[in-house]
Amino acid sequence: MKFLLSMLVMMFILTGCSIKPWVEPYERANLADPIMSFSRDPVSSAYINHVFEAREGARGAEGGSGGGCGCN
């Protein structure tokens, strides 16, 4: 069982590593635009998230991670 599990994990890792990016680096100009960021201005995003959290019963999973192209 452990062997089988190890093989599955290995298969997943090797398969994962071999994934070919379907969006090539030279196709990422639009993604690199600052407007393509889930949180363009952290000081501003954090504040408005706080305002909503303070006035709503729900909490968590707010804001957003990622975005942009990481080209800087």
Place this chain on the structure above:
Amino acid sequence: MAQRVAQVVVVAVTKPSLAKTNQQTGRFRWGLVFAGVLGICVPLMAAVLPENRADIMYHAYSGGGLEVNGPSVLARKSIGKSTSLWGNYYVDTITSATIDVVTSASEYIEERTEKSLGTDYLYDNTTLSLSYTNSVENDFNANAVNFGISQVMFGDLTTVTLGYAKGWDVITATGRPSLREEADRQKYKLGLSQVITKNLLMGLNFETITDEGFLNNPYREVRYLDGNGGYAKEFEEYPKTRTSHAVAMRALYYLPYRAAIRGEVRGYTDTWGINGNMAEIGYIHPTKQGLTYEISYRVYSQNNADFYSDLFNREAEFTYRARDKELSTYSTQTIGLGISYEFKKYGWGFIDKGSANIFYNRIQIDYENFRDLRVEGVTPGTEPFYSLSADVFRIFVSAWY
């Protein structure tokens, strides 16, 4: 990240309020939301450190008798090629005459200051984040630590983030010297950002939060029928634990011309019986002149907590009792407008570019089982439902260096 030093001018005997509820319970969240936005907000694709930048913001909230304003200053700087440090200084000056206050106490003014420090460490495609929050005011002291790890993978198209936060609160109450309570909070976060196409980004976030300890507002009261045609009040009593789960999905799409639309939906549930849903859509439109316009619309709704009631039938009717309007059934609508102007480099020494920004939000909240006790002379339980509108401003300048 956050710290509150409270300089308080209390004009009241007690201070129940929206500000209290929200800012006390929201304090830990605020710090960690901020830490999350700053610390785990790594760029998609090849892992890089966040940009060196500084922001100075003035924020103002006005609505429902509550005025909150003050500055927030954020600065981030890389040290070498793999480490980035950031710090935030945040102040709220609060003038509270909310419906809770005017129906049971007197207006009060207080100030709180938040301070925070954090760091990000980049190793290959992995970013480690750590931040610390301290919050102090006259009747509330909170500390929190936030840890995150982020990994870019699968051809730099996927970013996975994991986060954990731990908070410790100490709660006291003006006018109740014997009250000294504690609450511990923990957060578990999982995030996924994915490039779908060359024009589409999507994000998926899960978060579980557990609270344990004194979770209610020490000032707020519930009301109950007094048997003589009127009502009386007693302090709220909340459960000692609360666990919540939230899941959010976001998308950003680059339009055929240079503009973007964004959308977000979120679902929420917790052990207090609250279920909430949120949806938001936004449009971002930059111009060649350096201006960027933004417009958004957001809706939120929730049902009340199991132990919430606007009017209980008798004193201590149930073990747990709440009349916090944030635990009632209600819905909100928010319209957002924003405009930014980006300055290119004009030989400003070490500054590469800058921006000036103003954002405005109008929030409308309509409560469905929280009544307006300012209306007197009617049978308890027949007062009109309460509603409020709020204006929120964010005015800030940013500099990249």
